[in-house]
Amino acid sequence: MPDATPTPGTLELLQGNLGRLAGIGLVMISVAGALAYTGGFLSTDRLSADRMADALERSGGATQKGVRRAHSKGICIAGHFVGTTAGRRISSAKVFDGGVVPLTGRFAEATIDPYTRDSAVGIRSMALRLLPAQRGEWRMAINNTPGLQVSTPEAFYDNLVASAPDPVTGQPNPAKMAAFLAKHPESVAFLKRMKAKPLASGFANDSYNSIDGFIFVAPDGMRRLVRWTMKAEDRFEALDPGKRQNMPANYMFNELLARIDRGPAKWRLIATIAKPGDPNRAAELWPDDRQRVDMGELTIDRVESEAPGNCRDLNFDPLILPSGIAASDDPIPFARSAVYASSFRRRAGEVTPPAAVPNQSAGAAK
């Protein structure tokens, strides 16, 4: 529409409104700034999952690409779980309903180098993905350790930094570790327990602990703080430490393949119920007299090497929980969930190297 006064050009418009333009710019910068603040870009002390994953990568010297940033040497397993009546009374999760719940999983060793010799690693884990029909998937990643060395993500990070090899010497700095332990008596106690605990000769005769506290929600709505142990039915046998040093590089995995070839291996899922006041801190154990409930039996009858599409490509996020099991106020599982996601994202964008234990399988699938 032609007007009496000519419409000003864009340049005149901008020149005549510098104050207002500055105001608009300020609004836009404020929104961006608030986002930067929320994302932790303006602070150096926020413990993000990426920062923890960076520390995990540095903890073993060189980063191994294409594999998990922790527990990277492993093998896939499969089998099933059957819950008990007693289990159904304290958790309404579908996995305990008494039906045969198919599952896949993974045995692994706590190393960031998937080609480490088995004799060099003392911490082992079992990861499971229980898949009841329809809904109610449950994932867990549990360890053969008596608790965890720390109770908070921040302490876990400090421990990683203190134990990392010095970039110059390539060796851990004992003074840094001593300073960490001086501040963390719970870690000293953990190391003492680890030293006292004989190491199992294989995966199948070892037991694995949830480490963290979770809430079991009963059908009547009652919420109980629990930890659980996957207790081996195979008789525990320790391996003489001197003999262990001379074992083949993959002796743990070879032994597992041979064990499952002879027949299924079994565990019982034993839940321990906390009493009011028991510490929900991963580095602190509960007294031995706490009530235990036999929740069901785990059967592993197949083992196979890591390969595309099997357990290799799954994230055993401990917060993938069915209705009937919930996170507690233990801070560790939240951090594990976040850091596992970071590790999963990193390796998904990298080329996966060949499995340390290639092209082997045993059990029912054969």
Next chain:
Amino acid sequence: MSETLRRFPLVSRLLHWIMAALVLAMLFIGIGMVSTTSPDYYRLLTIHKSIGITILILVAVRLIHRLLTSAPPLPADLPRWQVLMAKATHVMLYVLMFALPIIGWAMLSAGGFPIVVFGGLRLPAILPHDIAVFGVLRAAHTVLAFLLLAVFLAHLGAALFHYLVRRDDVLQSMA
């Protein structure tokens, strides 16, 4: 001026402002949740998935509604390059509001994760399990989220430019 003001239909205006709040919230939730290993990570991620699906539903309703109704015209004296910028940013907003939740859903599918929203509704996987596909989609989710942030800020700046500098009816037509 207000006598001749032509506004967007009420449904458009409602959808616009509800989604503006949800998208802005999602940008904050998304950037906040990946910055921490505290319990907030899990709480924010849980909310993030439900709001994402809500945005996907709303943007679908909104696109259909937008195609069935007519929008008020831009001011006749708006320079041609600004008209093109306006059209481009609106197309990008629509594309990104579809793309981000669909990629989020697809990447969780390819990652082999169960997808649970609204406190218990299990969504089906829309892609087969493939960790390499997950890797690509997960990276795209971040890049496109920052692109959405940039387009969101441009849209906000342009709305204020119309209101405060050009002093035309563009912002009021959505108010």
